[in-house]
Amino acid sequence: MDDLYREQIIDRYKNPQMRGRLDPHDYTYEDDNPLCGDRIRIDLRVDDEGRINEAAFSGDGCAISQAAADLLTERVVGMSLEEVKSYTKDELIEMLGIDLGPVRMKCALLSLKVLKAGVYGLDELEEELASL
Ligand code: FES
Numbered sequence: 001m002d003d004l005y006r007e008q009i010i011d012r013y014k015n016p017q018m019r020g021r022l023d024p025h026d027y028t029y030e031d032d033n034p035l036c037g038d039r040i041r042i043d044l045r046v047d048d049e050g051r052i053n054e055a056a057f058s059g060d061g062c063a064i065s066q067a068a069a070d071l072l073t074e075r076v077v078g079m080s081l082e083e084v085k086s087y088t089k090d091e092l093i094e095m096l097g098i099d100l101g102p103v104r105m106k107c108a109l110l111s112l113k114v115l116k117a118g119v120y121g122l123d124e125l126e127e128e129l130a131s132l
Contacts, residue, residue, distance in 0.1 A: 005097030012067035018074050020056040029118030030059070033110045035103065038062065040069050042114045044076070052076050052084070062107050064100070069111035071095055076115065084119050087112070089132055 022028075022043035030041035038061030045054040055073040060066075072092060076084055092112050093100065100108055109132055116132075 008071075009063055009067040009096065009098065012070045013063040016057075016066065016070040018056055018070050019058060021058050022054055022056050027118040029114050031110070031114050031117060033061065033065065033106050035106050036061070038065055038107075038110070040065065040111050040114050042069070042073060042111065042118055044118065046081065049080075050082075051078060051080050053078075057111065061110070064096075064104055064107040065110050068092065068096060068108045069114075072111045072115060081119050084115065087115075 021041070022045055024045075025043040026046045027044040028041065030039060032039045038059070040057055040059035040061065042055065042057045044052050047053045055077050057069040057073045059069070061069075072095075075095065076087070079087070089109055089112060092108065093105075096108055113132055
């Protein structure tokens with residue numbers, strides 16, 4: 001099973017489905033992984049009912065960070081902003097389906113950090129990021 005997930009990571013890294021930028025967008029944020037300097041930006045468009053109807057990511061980084069960003073941006077399409085706020089790192093890790101050591105964990109969580117920062121805005125950001 002781990003092999004299947006590993007293939008998914010490599011495939012998403014080589015053939016991302018969600019790579020791009022949305023201009024205009026309703027929410028956007030960009031940040032880096034302090035361990036390596038790799039950056040990810042996520043753009044979101046939201047419909048009148050507060051559901052994400054388009055999402056895209058851009059940036060550069062390792063296979064784990066890029067595949068996680070690709071899968072996560074795909075996953076959030078159709079979610080409400082409240083659902084995104086309550087999306088946990090455990091759900092992301094489960095979606096990736098591979099064992100991650102502490103360094104790779106930072107790679108995997110970069111896109112979630114960026115996504116949440118964009119959706120929360122700066123007021124609630126510090127509290128939320130502290131729990132990642
Ligand atoms: Fe930079 Fe993974 S090595 S995000």
